[in-house]
Amino acid sequence: MSEPEKGMHQIDARRLLCPLPVIRTQNAVRKLQKGDELLVIATDPGVMQDIPAWCRVHGHQVVSAEKYELEFHIRVLVGE
Amino acid sequence: MPVLFSSCVPFMSVAPIKRRALALLSGGLDSLLAVRVVQEQGIEVEGINFYTGFCVEGHTHAIRKQDESKQKRNNALWSAETLGIRLNIEDISEEYKDVVLNPKHGYGANLNPCLDCKIYMVNKAMAFVNRARAFADANGFDFLITGEVIGQRPKSQRAITMPIIARESGADDRLLRPLCAKRLAPTLPEREGWVDREKLYAFHGRSRQPQIALARQFGFADWAQPAGGCCFLTDESYSRKLADMWKARGERRYELDDIMLLKVGRHVRPAPHYKLIVGREEGENNWLEGYRHEFDCIRVLSHNGPLTLVDGQPDEDDLLQAARIAGRFSQGRDAEEIEAEIIRKGGVSTRVKVMPMRANEMPKDWYV
Numbered sequence: 001m002s003e004p005e006k007g008m009h010q011i012d013a014r015r016l017l018c019p020l021p022v023i024r025t026q027n028a029v030r031k032l033q034k035g036d037e038l039l040v041i042a043t044d045p046g047v048m049q050d051i052p053a054w055c056r057v058h059g060h061q062v063v064s065a066e067k068y069e070l071e072f073h074i075r076v077l078v079g080e
Numbered sequence: 081m082p083v084l085f086s087s088c089v090p091f092m093s094v095a096p097i098k099r100r101a102l103a104l105l106s107g108g109l110d111s112l113l114a115v116r117v118v119q120e121q122g123i124e125v126e127g128i129n130f131y132t133g134f135c136v137e138g139h140t141h142a143i144r145k146q147d148e149s150k151q152k153r154n155n156a157l158w159s160a161e162t163l164g165i166r167l168n169i170e171d172i173s174e175e176y177k178d179v180v181l182n183p184k185h186g187y188g189a190n191l192n193p194c195l196d197c198k199i200y201m202v203n204k205a206m207a208f209v210n211r212a213r214a215f216a217d218a219n220g221f222d223f224l225i226t227g228e229v230i231g232q233r234p235k236s237q238r239a240i241t242m243p244i245i246a247r248e249s250g251a252d253d254r255l256l257r258p259l260c261a262k263r264l265a266p267t268l269p270e271r272e273g274w275v276d277r278e279k280l281y282a283f284h285g286r287s288r289q290p291q292i293a294l295a296r297q298f299g300f301a302d303w304a305q306p307a308g309g310c311c312f313l314t315d316e317s318y319s320r321k322l323a324d325m326w327k328a329r330g331e332r333r334y335e336l337d338d339i340m341l342l343k344v345g346r347h348v349r350p351a352p353h354y355k356l357i358v359g360r361e362e363g364e365n366n367w368l369e370g371y372r373h374e375f376d377c378i379r380v381l382s383h384n385g386p387l388t389l390v391d392g393q394p395d396e397d398d399l400l401q402a403a404r405i406a407g408r409f410s411q412g413r414d415a416e417e418i419e420a421e422i423i424r425k426g427g428v429s430t431r432v433k434v435m436p437m438r439a440n441e442m443p444k445d446w447y448v
Contacts, residue, residue, distance in 0.1 A: 019154050056161055
């Protein structure tokens with residue numbers, strides 16, 4: 001199971017439905033710097049498509065995307 | 081005194097200004113095409129999408145286990161990626177309440193305030209444009225575009241409403257509708273030559289054929305379902321549930337969780353003072369689990385069955401009846417007796433054995 005590492009930023013998007021997890025991710029990334037990492041925890045299975053799509057559009061990278069029981073954990077590496 | 085012109089002053093050539101447009105990108109075919117039409121003329125475009133809380137966008141597919149294999153993409157994001165443009169997604173769900181509750185131009189066939197909604201969204205988008213222009217932002221925008229087509233929608237996309245939207249939103253002639261621009265007065269970007277009016281379109285009416293033909297011409301192999309059906313407020317069943325909720329509460333107000341819950345489950349109202357939200361399958365049950373601490377809830381223990389949330393002010397007799405209803409929707413529906421657990425909001429639970437309600441005991445008007 002993904003656990004936030006020291007220096008890792010995290011947002012809890014559980015119970016939120018699309019596109020709220022993406023909005024939370026977008027707003028969090030706006031405050032981060034290139035090279036920062038963000039862990040998104042969500043329960044909407046749509047995040048497995050939406051957050052990678054958002055990352056591709058905006059030049060960020062999905063480091064990992066995993067399912068743990070009813071949760072989805074996605075690690076985003078902030079780009080430019 | 082004669083005016084002297086120095087022949088030594090070099091002529092400075094000025095690079096043409098790169099014009100940028102902000103597009104309202106719903107994820108539908110029309111906004112996809114509107115952006116591409118403008119991109120073809122060398123305009124740089126960025127997208128904006130607004131989340132109101134009532135967006136359809138595959139929610140039920142995302143929740144339901146039976147729809148697990150169905151594609152769950154956010155169409156606005158897909159459109160942005162297909163077009164190669166950035167997309168800002170803004171959560172306006174809180175401020176949007178005033179649009180839903182007090183629409184100046186009224187509702188459509190259901191609780192859809194489409195004209196007020198369009199005005200509101202164009203106004204919000206225009207705020208982006210104006211903010212960027214005020215700061216002389218190099219990445220600012222010169223005008224707005226939408227995929228509106230005259231005659232496409234009965235409430236907001238009519239010849240008479242197009243100028244109302246432009247005026248009341250504050251966008252005025254900075255609002256360009258590429259797909260039907262030739263049926264409207266020329267806008268600022270056209271008059272200034274930022275876009276060539278002759279390369280815009282004159283689509284109108286409900287037919288989707290012109291848009292589909294244009295999509296194929298642009299080489300789009302895929303697109304979202306045709307315009308319309310993107311908002312739960314246009315749905316008769318959803319609007320009925322929303323109106324029922326307001327009536328039961330005695331006031332027109334809502335929170336985000338309220339409008340999310342209206343999208344899920346079977347809603348049954350046996351009495352004015354309480355309602356059941358019954359999960360219809362595993363995915364919905366899993367999703368409703370997230371709310372179990374905020375409601376009284378019922379689980380059928382003796383048979384496979386739904387998680388049932390109880391919304392309102394049920395007394396003990398109501399909860400026994402609710403357990404019988406939950407039994408009706410379980411695999412023990414035909415049994416003489418089911419065992420259920422009633423869990424109050426505070427966590428106190430009791431187990432009961434009841435006869436599941438039979439079909440002829442459930443009046444149709446209980447179903448919201």
